[in-house]
Amino acid sequence: MSHLDYRPLPLPEFDGRPAERALARAITRWVFAHGGSPRLADLAARATVAEQRGDTALGPLDADVRADVGGEALVGDGRVRTPFVLDANGRFYLWRNYRFEGEVAAALQALHADARPLAMADDDLAALFPGGDPARDGAQRQAVRAVGGRRLLVLTGGPGTGKTTTVLRMLLRLLRDGIAARDGIAIAAPTGKAAQRLVQSLRQEAARLREQLPAAWAGALDALPTDEARTVHRLLGWSPARQAYSRNAGHPIDAGVVVVDEASMLDLAQLRALLQALRPGSCLLLVGDADQLDSVGAGSVLMDLVATLEAGASPALVRLRHSFRAVEPLVRLNEAVRAGDAVAVDAALVAAGGTARLHPLEDTSALARRLRSWADALAEAGPPALLTDVDPAAAALGALQALPTRQLLCALREGAFGADVAAAAIEARLRQQWNVPAGSDWFPGRVVMVTRNDYGARLFNGDLGLCLADADGRLQVWFEAPDGGARAFSPGALPAHDPAWAITIHKSQGSEYGHVAVLLPPDPEHRILSRQLLYTGLSRAKRSVEVWGPQASLDAALARVVRRAGGLRKRLGDLD
Numbered sequence: 044m045s046h047l048d049y050r051p052l053p054l055p056e057f058d059g060r061p062a063e064r065a066l067a068r069a070i071t072r073w074v075f076a077h078g079g080s081p082r083l084a085d086l087a088a089r090a091t092v093a094e095q096r097g098d099t100a101l102g103p104l105d106a107d108v109r110a111d112v113g114g115e116a117l118v119g120d121g122r123v124r125t126p127f128v129l130d131a132n133g134r135f136y137l138w139r140n141y142r143f144e145g146e147v148a149a150a151l152q153a154l155h156a157d158a159r160p161l162a163m164a165d166d167d168l169a170a171l172f173p174g175g176d177p178a179r180d181g182a183q184r185q186a187v188r189a190v191g192g193r194r195l196l197v198l199t200g201g202p203g204t205g206k207t208t209t210v211l212r213m214l215l216r217l218l219r220d221g222i223a224a225r226d227g228i229a230i231a232a233p234t235g236k237a238a239q240r241l242v243q244s245l246r247q248e249a250a251r252l253r254e255q256l257p258a259a260w261a262g263a264l265d266a267l268p269t270d271e272a273r274t275v276h277r278l279l280g281w282s283p284a285r286q287a288y289s290r291n292a293g294h295p296i297d298a299g300v301v302v303v304d305e306a307s308m309l310d311l312a313q314l315r316a317l318l319q320a321l322r323p324g325s326c327l328l329l330v331g332d333a334d335q336l337d338s339v340g341a342g343s344v345l346m347d348l349v350a351t352l353e354a355g356a357s358p359a360l361v362r363l364r365h366s367f368r369a370v371e372p373l374v375r376l377n378e379a380v381r382a383g384d385a386v387a388v389d390a391a392l393v394a395a396g397g398t399a400r401l402h403p404l405e406d407t408s409a410l411a412r413r414l415r416s417w418a419d420a421l422a423e424a425g426p427p428a429l430l431t432d433v434d435p436a437a438a439a440l441g442a443l444q445a446l447p448t449r450q451l452l453c454a455l456r457e458g459a460f461g462a463d464v465a466a467a468a469i470e471a472r473l474r475q476q477w478n479v480p481a482g483s484d485w486f487p488g489r490v491v492m493v494t495r496n497d498y499g500a501r502l503f504n505g506d507l508g509l510c511l512a513d514a515d516g517r518l519q520v521w522f523e524a525p526d527g528g529a530r531a532f533s534p535g536a537l538p539a540h541d542p543a544w545a546i547t548i549h550k551s552q553g554s555e556y557g558h559v560a561v562l563l564p565p566d567p568e569h570r571i572l573s574r575q576l577l578y579t580g581l582s583r584a585k586r587s588v589e590v591w592g593p594q595a596s597l598d599a600a601l602a603r604v605v606r607r608a609g610g611l612r613k614r615l616g617d618l619d
């Protein structure tokens with residue numbers, strides 16, 4: 044059959060996404076132009092689209108498909124560079140993903156194997172966890188013990204399980220051991236928002252510890268870098284002009300200990316870059332909630348690493364289970380969602396009373412009513428007061444810190460049940476309630492979220508800005524500054540941004556809010572619905588939570604666990 048006879052094989056999942064279909068067509072043409080078969084063209088198109096959706100490989104493929112494409116010139120077994128790779132397990136890769144996965148697996152294996160556990164004095168451990176109860180802090184102690192002499196440590200746990208608290212104590216221990224003190228500590232998170240939150244909690248916790256720890260710890264406390272957490276991009280020296288990282292094996296990150304929080308947001312390419320940029324001998328602490336949504340980019344590296352370490356009962360993994368955030372009904376609900384137990388979720392909702400409830404809305408008019416009452420609750424406090432001349436930055440900071448009280452989180456961004464439409468409806472209602480004159484885009488109290496990194500302005504994707512009027516009535520948009528203060532921008536100077544009244548669940552990762560509503564699409568068949576999505580949305584709430592959507596969508600989300608296809612878990616093998 045010549046390729047002129049070839050009719051594309053049916054691509055059932057490709058419907059509805061023009062960009063994906065265009066990509067699939069382009070790859071198909073490329074494969075034909077380079078002498079590939081129709082079957083290979085089909086696989087290549089599928090692998091490319093799957094990568095956009097987060098998979099790093101296809102397969103394992105059936106034996107007949109393997110036999111069909113295995114001998115083609117464009118396909119190799121990974122030993123030399125070829126556009127596509129069919130590995131020994133029958134997984135089909137684009138070359139880049141094959142290489143990245145292999146490099147990540149090898150680097151993690153090397154770090155994991157390089158362990159010479161260092162003992163820690165019981166008194167020192169007791170000082171860090173005074174009067175502790177092993178049922179609550181036993182795993183935290185275990186993490187502080189385990190970090191000594193290791194080059195890889197993974198700390199995972201749900202919200203409020205004390206990950207940050209534990210990281211701080213691990214760092215203090217490493218500082219006391221002299222390791223981190225000599226070589227420095229770098230702290231990072233995938234997003235600016237998560238990095239900022241991390242700095243805040245580290246700073247608060249360090250202040251608390253200063254009161255509590257014996258004098259022998261003073262030096263370690265002084266050496267803690269609690270004022271700086273960078274985005275992973277910045278840590279790696281991302282250059283937008285060169286579209287490359289400046290930190291690499293030849294020019295590594297200048298730290299002996301590298302901590303990455305919210306590591307579930309790291310994709311395969313970022314983890315590879317991070318591992319390549321580690322200085323020889325340095326230690327990597329990955330911290331995050333492996334049950335949350337995967338990264339935006341391809342791969343599910345934290346989940347794969349945690350599963351591998353857990354299967355091998357490796358001491359390099361510590362899972363925190365006890366939640367210290369006291370709102371018991373939410374802890375119970377999140378645990379039931381994490382386990383995908385629909386009966387337990389129902390029971391948790393019933394038991395929660397007003398703390399967690401389901402609003403089974405099914406159509407746009409029910410949504411419109413709910414959005415109106417949501418906006419009215421936001422409007423109730425009235426627009427924020429004018430900033431006075433006396434220390435406006437401090438007043439703005441107070442207003443910014445008081446912000447995360449209620450947040451609508453949407454499974455979807457687009458469409459009638461998406462964040463864009465919901466945010467616009469809330470904003471329209473607020474303008475009405477606060478009598479904002481027509482024609483003015485900005486008004487005091489308007490909250491926006493930056494959607495693109497602006498390195499010049501040091502504003503990053505996910506940063507929240509609050510519009511406030513100064514004593515002269517001039518409108519400015521205020522952001523929390525990395526150093527803990529507040530900075531103002533004129534509205535026209537902001538990088539791309541959207542109103543933040545409703546954001547997607549994906550965007551909310553790494554943030555927490557007092558009261559959360561999670562809006563699900565009314566179609567239970569919708570592909571976006573997954574257990575991880577629901578868990579991530581619900582677990583952003585500190586005090587109370589609502590689910591907006593029909594019971595069928597809630598059940599569908601609980602029943603569907605998204606597993607990205609790829610070979611990292613297999614290639615990590617047994618880490619023990």
Ligand SMILES: Nc1ncnc2c1ncn2[C@@H]1O[C@H](COP(=O)(O)OP(=O)(O)OP(=O)(O)O)[C@@H](O)[C@H]1O
Pocket residue numbers: 172179180183200201202203204205206207208209244367368
């Ligand atoms: N061992 C402990 N004893 C008492 N309180 C603790 C302990 N560990 C953590 N906490 C408290 O629990 C709360 C949550 O801790 P922390 O912020 O470290 O958790 P986290 O897992 O990093 O949370 P998240 O990532 O969801 O913000 C904090 O108020 C902290 O002071």
